[in-house]
Amino acid sequence: MQKILLLGDEAIAQGALDAGLSGIYAYPGTPSTEITEFVQNSKYAQDNKIHSTWSTNEKTAMEAALGMSYAGKRAMVCMKHVGLNVAADPFINSAITGANGGLIVVSADDPSMHSSQNEQDSRVYGKFALVPILEPANQQEAYDMVRYGFDFSEKYHIPVLLRITTRMAHSRSGVMLNSPRGQNEIRMPVDLRQFVLLPAIAKKRYKNLLKDHATFIDESESSPFNRYFDGTDKSRGIVVCGLAHNYLMENYPGSTIPYPVLKIGQYPLPRKLIEKIANECSEILVAEDGYPVVEELLKGYLGRGLKVHGRLDGTLPRDGELNPNLMAVALGLKDTIGLPVPGLMVGRPPSLCSGCPHIDSFLGITEALSEFSKGRVFSDIGCYTLGALKPYEAVNSCVDMGASITMAKGAADAGLVPAVAVIGDSTFTHSGMTGLLDAVNDKSPITVLILDNGTTAMTGGQTSPGTGKLEDICKGIGVEESHIRILKPLKKNHEENVRIMKEELAYSGVSVIIPRRECIVSIDKRMREKFRNK
Amino acid sequence: MKKDIILAGVGGQGIISIASIIGYAALGQGMYLKQSEVHGMSQRGGDVMSNLRISHDEIASDLIPFGKADMIISIEPLESLRYLPYLSPDGWVITNIQPFNNIPNYPDIEQVMAEIEKVPHHIALDADTTAKETGSAKVANIIILGAASPFLGMAYEKLEEAIRFIFGKKGDSVVELNLMALQAGRIFADQHM
Numbered sequence: 045m046q047k048i049l050l051l052g053d054e055a056i057a058q059g060a061l062d063a064g065l066s067g068i069y070a071y072p073g074t075p076s077t078e079i080t081e082f083v084q085n086s087k088y089a090q091d092n093k094i095h096s097t098w099s100t101n102e103k104t105a106m107e108a109a110l111g112m113s114y115a116g117k118r119a120m121v122c123m124k125h126v127g128l129n130v131a132a133d134p135f136i137n138s139a140i141t142g143a144n145g146g147l148i149v150v151s152a153d154d155p156s157m158h159s160s161q162n163e164q165d166s167r168v169y170g171k172f173a174l175v176p177i178l179e180p181a182n183q184q185e186a187y188d189m190v191r192y193g194f195d196f197s198e199k200y201h202i203p204v205l206l207r208i209t210t211r212m213a214h215s216r217s218g219v220m221l222n223s224p225r226g227q228n229e230i231r232m233p234v235d236l237r238q239f240v241l242l243p244a245i246a247k248k249r250y251k252n253l254l255k256d257h258a259t260f261i262d263e264s265e266s267s268p269f270n271r272y273f274d275g276t277d278k279s280r281g282i283v284v285c286g287l288a289h290n291y292l293m294e295n296y297p298g299s300t301i302p303y304p305v306l307k308i309g310q311y312p313l314p315r316k317l318i319e320k321i322a323n324e325c326s327e328i329l330v331a332e333d334g335y336p337v338v339e340e341l342l343k344g345y346l347g348r349g350l351k352v353h354g355r356l357d358g359t360l361p362r363d364g365e366l367n368p369n370l371m372a373v374a375l376g377l378k379d380t381i382g383l384p385v386p387g388l389m390v391g392r393p394p395s396l397c398s399g400c401p402h403i404d405s406f407l408g409i410t411e412a413l414s415e416f417s418k419g420r421v422f423s424d425i426g427c428y429t430l431g432a433l434k435p436y437e438a439v440n441s442c443v444d445m446g447a448s449i450t451m452a453k454g455a456a457d458a459g460l461v462p463a464v465a466v467i468g469d470s471t472f473t474h475s476g477m478t479g480l481l482d483a484v485n486d487k488s489p490i491t492v493l494i495l496d497n498g499t500t501a502m503t504g505g506q507t508s509p510g511t512g513k514l515e516d517i518c519k520g521i522g523v524e525e526s527h528i529r530i531l532k533p534l535k536k537n538h539e540e541n542v543r544i545m546k547e548e549l550a551y552s553g554v555s556v557i558i559p560r561r562e563c564i565v566s567i568d569k570r571m572r573e574k575f576r577n578k
Numbered sequence: 579m580k581k582d583i584i585l586a587g588v589g590g591q592g593i594i595s596i597a598s599i600i601g602y603a604a605l606g607q608g609m610y611l612k613q614s615e616v617h618g619m620s621q622r623g624g625d626v627m628s629n630l631r632i633s634h635d636e637i638a639s640d641l642i643p644f645g646k647a648d649m650i651i652s653i654e655p656l657e658s659l660r661y662l663p664y665l666s667p668d669g670w671v672i673t674n675i676q677p678f679n680n681i682p683n684y685p686d687i688e689q690v691m692a693e694i695e696k697v698p699h700h701i702a703l704d705a706d707t708t709a710k711e712t713g714s715a716k717v718a719n720i721i722i723l724g725a726a727s728p729f730l731g732m733a734y735e736k737l738e739e740a741i742r743f744i745f746g747k748k749g750d751s752v753v754e755l756n757l758m759a760l761q762a763g764r765i766f767a768d769q770h771m
């Protein structure tokens with residue numbers, strides 16, 4: 045069979061299709077989005093009725109996947125790392141219920157924060173939940189790990205966490221495929237109380253999980269993804285996780301590495317292999333993308349045991365993505381660098397597209413608020429976050445999805461009136477609705493702008509779960525109909541829009557303003573598709 | 579043979595097409611390939627770059643080490659300078675000289691050109707104008723690819739084959755246009771190496 049070129053994300057999706065997937069559940073989030081999109085665009089998936097529509101958020105995705113696993117079929121749930129915060133409740137508890145059909149949770153970390161608000165390490169969650177973790181070093185492993193992970197999940201009735209990083213997700217390489225296998229039939233859990241986490245049952249299941257954890261360590265000892273390469277120079281042993289292995293290899297082109305190397309791709313850590321490298325080598329260098337998870341474990345809090353180098357002692361930087369040069373320095377090899385960047389260089393940050401509907405909304409709200417002191421606009425995550433930058437400087441916060449409404453409410457509770465929330469349509473249904481209910485129940489004097497561009501634009505224009513339903517949702521939550529105002533954010537409507545915004549700012553209860561105009565990139569895409577289908 | 583290539587430009591300028599063409603040509607010759615791209619924000623106009631590595635031997639890292647790139651191929655002059663720390667001492671910069679000016683503080687273009695002139699090995703051409711002369715402003719990226727073609731370590735015909743394959747779905751006239759663009763870039767490079 046010939047190798048095909050796949051992004052890391054695509055390799056995971058293809059791996060899932062070939063391993064007998066029945067459903068993929070996800071909310072978009074860079075760099076994980078392409079996994080689900082690959083399944084959505086796959087003819088094989090359509091022919092085999094594999095579920096792949098977007099979920100409203102990561103928690104609903106995780107729970108739906110758990111439900112599919114309950115019914116005995118194989119399910120995958122995908123998210124970016126911060127999505128796992130949203131899905132943390134079902135994720136942690138799914139380790140206690142266990143799985144029935146194979147269940148893989150893919151979490152894509154973003155070291156160096158290429159497109160995220162933090163660089164949290166999902167392996168910490170895996171350890172927290174006591175589930176096995178797989179971490180690929182290349183696209184082939186990413187592909188292979190999916191089938192392995194489903195089999196592991198079904199063998200031990202446990203969800204498996206597949207941890208990737210941006211570099212893995214968005215890098216392309218050749219992958220050799222297996223022949224596809226069919227889906228599972230519906231098969232109920234053997235014990236129908238397995239998923240009932242009443243304390244009496246949960247206690248038993250937790251003890252079970254603790255017992256199984258020892259077995260998971262044994263599995264890690266013999267895993268094809270954990271490999272020990274002996275070396276002659278025992279002055280140093282090297283433990284590399286995931287992609288760090290590649291950066292190590294890059295520094296020894298065409299020659300063998302003199303030191304013993306332990307390559308890690310499956311957790312919990314293989315105890316005997318760790319013991320072997322620790323016993324044989326005078327000191328250990330640990331290289332891992334993300335947090336010093338393995339390093340901390342090997343070093344111990346007081347560092348009185350093993351001599352361990354890595355991110356904690358400055359051998360590698362404490363934050364940011366690894367690369368071949370950082371690895372060279374850590375190994376004491378010669379670093380390389382090309383020409384310096386000329387002094388005239390300036391940044392070219394992304395900015396709102398010209399013609400973007402958000403621009404008109406920002407110009408409107410900034411003018412409507414001009415008579416008040418600055419700093420009253422709580423915002424959220426999406427294209428509109430760029431409204432924080434020049435030339436708009438229209439919003440004052442961006443924390444986590446949904447936080448605009450609830451932070452505005454808290455600020456209003458503290459007496460900051462008017463307080464404004466600016467939230468995108470997709471973010472609103474993801475995590476804004478519950479906060480709006482809090483505000484309605486408290487009659488908080490806040491003005492919420494739901495910027496309805498009809499799409500989830502930031503991550504590439506996926507469908508937005510609330511499209512066509514936003515007014516009804518707000519009414520249903522209890523916002524008074526007379527304080528739900530729909531605008532068309534266009535330059536020619538500016539005066540009118542500012543007037544409406546001012547009216548609602550003056551109202552001392554919850555108002556919702558919905559500026560509605562389609563994202564221009566999304567119009568563009570729609571037109572091109574129409575043209576192509578003609 | 580092994581080539582480490584930095585592709586640079588501004589979102590929407592077509593660096594991914596360049597990567598696909600080189601990639602297809604490389605795979606056709608049984609080479610290994612790793613290509614790491616920066617995706618993410620769907621808004622237009624931010625800087626984008628891609629690490630493209632092709633080799634007859636297995637490739638370890640997805641990222642090209644600093645000081646090791648054989649060439650920087652850029653569709654925008656300022657962007658060609660952003661990644662100079664990656665360039666190896668005998669590496670080439672192949673760049674468009676037409677600025678994409680979407681920022682308020684774009685440096686003086688004369689000074690940008692002066693910096694490009696300082697790079698020991700470079701080819702700088704007006705791909706936008708050449709593209710229009712060839713038949714469409716859209717093929718500026720392929721003009722640049724043509725100008726980079728002498729340095730890719732593969733036969734020119736392999737790139738032509740790749741263009742035929744990749745643009746084949748879009749019809750003969752699109753294929754022809756891109757082949758002409760490739761050639762226009764190549765001729766410029768041959769005259770200015």
Ligand SMILES: Cc1ncc(C[n+]2csc(CCOP(=O)(O)OP(=O)(O)O)c2C)c(N)n1
Nearest residue numbers: 073127425426427468469470471500501502
């Ligand atoms: C918990 C979480 N999940 C996913 C993301 C990724 N993400 C950031 S913005 C965004 C979409 C925002 O869509 P919308 O609110 O409609 O705003 P738009 O970009 O369309 O303006 C997504 C999915 C995230 N940052 N956090």
Ligand code: SF4
Nearest residue numbers: 397400427501563564
């Ligand atoms: S992608 Fe759409 S929503 Fe985002 S900045 Fe561009 S026009 Fe605005």
